[in-house]
Amino acid sequence: MERISLTSLGQLTKVDINFGDITVLVGPQASGKSIFLQLVKLVLDHNHIIETLQRYGFDWMAEPDNFLTLYFGTGMGGIWNQDTQVQVDNTQFNFQNILSPQSTSQTESLFLIPAQRVMVLRNSWPRPFTDYETGDPYVVKLFSEHLRQLMEVEFTSSKGAIFPQVGRMDKNLQEIIERSIFDKAKVRLDTSGMRKRIILDIGEHQLPFMIWSAGQREFIPLLLGIYWLMPPSERAKRENIHWVVVEEPEMGLHPQAISTLLVTCLELVHRGYKLVISTHSPQILEMIWAIQTLAQTQATPTKLLEIFDLPKNEFFSAIADNILHHKSFKTYYFAHQEKGILTEDISTLDPESLNEAISDWGGLTTFSTKVSEIISEAIWTQL
Amino acid sequence: MNFLDAVHNTPDITNCLQAGLKALGRYSTRITTSQPSLLEGSVDLDNCLKAKYQNAPRWDYALSHKSSVYYIEVHPASTSQVKVVIAKLNWLKGWLRHTALVNLKGQSSYHWISTDKVTISKRSKYSRILAKSGVKYPVRVLHLG
Numbered sequence: 001m002e003r004i005s006l007t008s009l010g011q012l013t014k015v016d017i018n019f020g021d022i023t024v025l026v027g028p029q030a031s032g033k034s035i036f037l038q039l040v041k042l043v044l045d046h047n048h049i050i051e052t053l054q055r056y057g058f059d060w061m062a063e064p065d066n067f068l069t070l071y072f073g074t075g076m077g078g079i080w081n082q083d084t085q086v087q088v089d090n091t092q093f094n095f096q097n098i099l100s101p102q103s104t105s106q107t108e109s110l111f112l113i114p115a116q117r118v119m120v121l122r123n124s125w126p127r128p129f130t131d132y133e134t135g136d137p138y139v140v141k142l143f144s145e146h147l148r149q150l151m152e153v154e155f156t157s158s159k160g161a162i163f164p165q166v167g168r169m170d171k172n173l174q175e176i177i178e179r180s181i182f183d184k185a186k187v188r189l190d191t192s193g194m195r196k197r198i199i200l201d202i203g204e205h206q207l208p209f210m211i212w213s214a215g216q217r218e219f220i221p222l223l224l225g226i227y228w229l230m231p232p233s234e235r236a237k238r239e240n241i242h243w244v245v246v247e248e249p250e251m252g253l254h255p256q257a258i259s260t261l262l263v264t265c266l267e268l269v270h271r272g273y274k275l276v277i278s279t280h281s282p283q284i285l286e287m288i289w290a291i292q293t294l295a296q297t298q299a300t301p302t303k304l305l306e307i308f309d310l311p312k313n314e315f316f317s318a319i320a321d322n323i324l325h326h327k328s329f330k331t332y333y334f335a336h337q338e339k340g341i342l343t344e345d346i347s348t349l350d351p352e353s354l355n356e357a358i359s360d361w362g363g364l365t366t367f368s369t370k371v372s373e374i375i376s377e378a379i380w381t382q383l
Numbered sequence: 384m385n386f387l388d389a390v391h392n393t394p395d396i397t398n399c400l401q402a403g404l405k406a407l408g409r410y411s412t413r414i415t416t417s418q419p420s421l422l423e424g425s426v427d428l429d430n431c432l433k434a435k436y437q438n439a440p441r442w443d444y445a446l447s448h449k450s451s452v453y454y455i456e457v458h459p460a461s462t463s464q465v466k467v468v469i470a471k472l473n474w475l476k477g478w479l480r481h482t483a484l485v486n487l488k489g490q491s492s493y494h495w496i497s498t499d500k501v502t503i504s505k506r507s508k509y510s511r512i513l514a515k516s517g518v519k520y521p522v523r524v525l526h527l528g
Contacts, residue, residue: 282506293515351511359508368506369462376461376502 001044001088008083010035010076013340020330020347021269024288025278026362027334032341033278034115035079036334037245038072038139040276041110043088044243046098048108049138056129060099067099074135107240111146111229112139115247115278117221120144124197124209126151126224147224151196154232155189162198163187163223167232172315173267180260181219181253218252219261226264229273236271244273250281258283263308263319269327270319282364288329289349295324333362384486386423386447392483399431400424407444410457413496416448416527423447432478440467442475445484448527452484452491460497460521465509468495469516495521 005016012032017023025033042049053060053070060066065077072079086093120126120140126147132140155162163186164174178184182200190199190206198220200207209217225246231238249265250258258281269275277284287307294303301320302312310316333344335357346358353359360366384392390400404411406425416422425446432441444455454475458468472493479485495513501521503509510520 289511351508351515365506365508368504369508372502372504372507372509373462375504376463379500379502380459380461380463 004040004043004086004088006036006039006084006086008081009039009086010079011341012036012334013337013342015334015341015343016345017332017343018330018345019274019276020328021274022265022288022327022329023274023276024284024329024331025276025334026280026285026331026346026364027341028336028363031334031336033334034247035072035076037112037247037276037278038137039086040243040245041112041139042071042098043086043093044110045108047106050098051106052129052142053138058134062099064096064099069135071138073137074133109240110243110245111225111238111241112143112245113222113225113247113249114140114143115251116140117143117225118218118252120147120221121198121209121217123195124199125195126221143221143225146228147221150224150228151189151198160189160191161186162189165227168227168230170267170315172311172313173264176260176263176310177223180256181216187220187223215252215254215257219257222246222249222261226268229268230271237273242272242274243276244268245276245278247278248280249277250279250284255283259308262287263310263316266319266323270322280364282361282368285331285349285361285364288331291323292329292349299324301325331362333357335362384483385450386445386452386484386487389483389487390424390426395435395478395482396426396428396431399426399428401426404446406446407455410444410496413457413524414446414455414527415524418449418527421449422527423450428475436478439478440471440474442471442478450490451527452487453525453527454491454493455496455525456494456518457496457498458521459499460495460501460503462503462507462509465503465512468518469512472516472518493518494525495519496525497521497523 001019003018006012007014010032012035015036027033049071058070060070064080068079069077080095114137120143127144128148129141129145163182164178186201188199188201190197198209200212200216229238229241229244249261253261262284265275290307291304301317301324304320304324305312305316329347331347331349333346334341335344344357346362348358349361351359360369387400390396402424403419403422404414404425406427407414425444428445429441429443442454443457446453446455456468456471458464495518501523503521505520513520
């Protein structure tokens with residue numbers, strides 16, 4: 001899949017997205033980014049979704065609106081109307097057809113880390129799929145279930161260690177995560193209270209999930225998701241998974257931690273995943289703009305390492321070289337306009353563009369630009 | 384070739400080389416260094432080139448420290464002046480192409496010293512326009528590394 005275009009889906013009037021190796025979506029609240037990302041999953045993984053819902057005992061009674069409620073969540077039953085059209089590359093996507101699946105592939109190819117990720121842990125443990133309300137979004141339930149299985153099936157041989165975890169993530173990456181997010185604390189599985197729970201081990205004290213910092217609580221489901229994408233042994237990626245979607249990766253994180261997370265995202269792309277991010281953080285677009293500008297000016301990969309204060313070793317140099325020389329980037333703005341929500345390709349991110357959607361990155365830096373203009377005028381007219 | 388040789392071999396400015404930071408006059412206090420003995424000289428480009436390029440958007444100064452050449456523009460740092468400074472930079476680069484200083488390109492950097500308060504947010508598009516042009520973000524005082 002290289003392109004999805006659609007008309008009339010929920011509040012989305014017209015969307016046209018050409019994917020890069022990293023695709024970034026920006027736009028104000030309620031501009032339909034999340035609906036679009038869930039649609040991408042539906043398009044790619046509909047057989048797996050239907051099989052999963054049926055396996056867990058859900059039944060939409062052949063009613064498309066019921067299925068949409070089960071998938072997108074309560075209140076979304078009417079999202080697909082008679083004018084809705086979805087085109088995937090050159091093929092029309094027929095929603096009615098997917099509800100009577102043929103015996104085709106039921107593998108999952110897109111892993112979505114939802115914005116509601118902090119909700120997937122209850123009592124310091126990932127909730128199972130069936131723990132959620134019927135009308136909770138499918139992508140939240142599935143992410144939660146993936147984490148539960150990771151903890152209960154895949155982490156059984158790790159002797160209680162969750163972070164750092166041997167054999168999944170490179171030591172170089174673990175070191176920068178440790179430095180910027182956990183401050184040398186360890187995350188581990190605790191079974192002392194006759195119930196499994198995730199705790200933060202800071203030597204003398206073991207802190208339960210609820211009293212971690214907000215950023216650490218946000219980061220743990222994200223980290224577990226990243227671990228899920230980095231299988232142990234020599235395999236670079238999950239065999240069937242080609243796409244990774246991360247909604248608002250910056251939530252609750254200090255800019256230093258966001259930088260670390262961005263490096264981790266680049267490592268996922270280096271491993272061969274295509275990454276789609278929705279964000280409200282200018283820092284993420286700063287990274288994309290920097291990579292594009294460095295590539296255009298034929299700068300060496302070490303410049304990219306300098307941006308993140310990374311050591312110039314073999315591990316990070318290989319990532320920087322691959323990202324700079326072999327990967328493509330696209331950025332789209334989900335804009336409220338008179339006709340509804342339309343997308344605009346702002347991939348150049350050119351600060352000199354006369355189109356403010358491009359120069360101010362879909363509104364993410366509009367405030368800073370306005371502050372500069374007004375303060376400049378106020379100060380310099382006095383001098 | 385070093386900075387002094389390059390200046391001597393550039394007829395437009397041969398006679399304008401001054402010791403240390405002297406060419407910067409009252410703005411010399413806006414430059415700091417922990418190694419002043421390694422200052423190799425400075426040139427007041429604006430004054431020196433005024434007669435020959437009367438109406439051009441001339442750049443202000445050039446100096447050399449530890450074999451690195453610093454091109455310095457002293458200018459109000461407000462959003463409306465970003466374009467003005469970039470126009471000066473473009474003129475400077477065009478002029479440099481016809482001088483012996485072009486051979487020192489690898490060691491050169493472009494700096495904006497603000498005459499007063501800097502009123503450009505580091506996250507605004509103006510900051511990115513500057514970065515893209517190659518001019519460093521404006522400072523009140525420039526420290527030579």
